[in-house]
Amino acid sequence: MTQAQQYKAAVVQAAPGFLDLAASVDKTITLIEQAANQGASVVAFPEAWIPGYPWWIWLGSPAWGLKFVQAYHQNSLVKDSPEMDQIREAARANSIMVSLGASERDHGSLYLAQFLIGADGNLIHARRKLKPTHAERTVFGDGDGSSLEVHDTPLGRIGNLCCWEHLQPLTKYAMFSMHEQVHIGAWPSFTCYPQAYSLSAEMNMAVSSVYSLEGQCYFLAPTAVVSQGMLDVLIDSPDQQELFGGGGGSAMIYGPDGKPLCEPIDPQQEGMLIADIDLGAIAVAKSFADPVGHYSRPDVTRLLLNKKPAPPVQELYVPTAIAPDLEVLEEPELTESAIVVD
Template identity: 25%
Template sequence: MGGASTKLAACHVSPVFLRAQDTTEKAISFIKEAAKNNAKLVVFPESFIPAFPIWSALKAPTEKEHHFFFHNMVSESVYIDGEEINAIRAIAKKLNVIVSIGVSEKVRYSNATLFNSNILIGDDGEILVHHRKLMPTFYEKLTWAPGDGHGLQVVETRVGKIGVLICGENTNPLARYSLAAQGEQIHISTWPAIWPTRLTKVQDDSKVQDKSPVKEPPDRSNFLDNIFGSNYDNVAANRTRAAAHCFEAKCFGIMCAGHLSADVMEWLAELRTPEINSETLKLWPRGATMFLDTTGALLPGFTINRETSAKKKCDFLQEEEGILYAEIDLSDCVEGKQYHDIAGGYQRFDVFELKVDRRRREPASFTDE
């Protein structure tokens, strides 16, 4: 038996690079557009405000550019109670929509400690979940500190029970299970626009990698060369992880990746790393935004023309900036749990036990007279 459908919106967008206030204003414009099109949940990518620290993949930590960009990242990162988040909360309340947005968060007890955070804001403007990425991945450790378990929460909303994980922590089976064990129905996973792991043999990637998220997987006959001689195929890996969680938890998936704008592409090329130029940049696989159903399969999406309001079928967004929409029916979360409800009837609680510490970590505990 089917139930009422709900419209979701995933914003495949670029930040105004390292400009928090301008990026916040851009986010608000996209929230307004999605709300006008009757979306009830609006999702933005990883570290959307103010940017993803892509420079850490391209320049050595000791190079002056790296210090320059980190300084700017600290300056433009946002406080959880700052004006940027407050503006997002206000528009969510005004338009009666739920908003999930990735930010680089700074804290008042340090002038340089940052967290890769995701904020889930309710349609009443209240913060429902404040999640800090458990462990920054690879070169992200040059920018962000490890988070804690406080954000491993699933909250019940009018669109369903929502949980969020950021990028690589979707690889962590215990983190994913902790959300499934709370009855998660909608899983949000956020991703960067691009995530290079190698600066060499980029041109070879076009021969061995399939950059589309919906085509057949690439030929792995020359496995070692493909894996260790080319860039990490983040699109395929992202979809694999998100799909596995949807299948295991029997939940819907929103994969929301950032977009790489032309001006940022020009900036990357201007870093003048020998292996980087405008042509090789185009060959790196971009992140893709898409929806997944409760079996892990691709959920058909669509875009809506800003001028005519006409719908156009679109399974994913990758090269173009925009908003991808999908309709879901939460009753679809039921049938698969007849087969294996991993946090219920298909679990052996007498064999396995998971304990999750959700206390927010602070640098010190003070006692005053």
């Protein structure tokens, strides 16, 4: 595959069409067009961009939050749906790759998903956050090993993770081992629990910068913004006002040495950051330290990685000699072991 060595990348800092799938899709398409008009070859959207991050899980009891559940479920994005077709068509029409954060609805369950869509409109990968963080587990299910993947694309080797997946050292090392060149890390806004420094923009953007330094890759870090309209929907009491505020944007793009490549946008404002990507610069960063190459010690420490899908139901082959009265399924083709040791 021929790869572009130099191009422009865009990251979004904006408020979602909160709890509104149609409005979210319309705003997504508008921002895709804006990024393409500014010369970007790829645009990245925040975590749970569609239909917005479920902030109520941090602001009250599960019983209090039940009033949001039906609307959130109905306005989450289905992978094979007319809404997804609209977004894919926008990517194709504007010849731009899209990394889309969404609450994915799969029948009765929701997942924190990232959809990577090619500039031709084809879906390259649909991944799910491996382990929802803390209160997120009251809303979202787990992903599986198939969500850890890096893809050969015309823009280089591209991978995705969500939010605090970037705090899981083994997950990060698995991604590094697949030789990422451009990493897309989707974040929400940073306005919740101001007393918790671990949830601050400062700390989580530091994590993003360190990821790019550790993996010697570019890091695209889109973030959301909390609008006044969202506050009006979510806040019921003065106590909640103290726990959650507006704004919280902190979008950035980092180089393979961890350096910020853009001037930040005001945390209260919506906007889009654009930076130049030069895949050739990665070689310089790798010459200092490659954690899965010359700067590794596999004789001392190494990682076990299971990348196989783990569906909740899997049909099994039953030999007729054991169960002659059962309908016999076609015997599955043997595949390699699910546990790979490099």
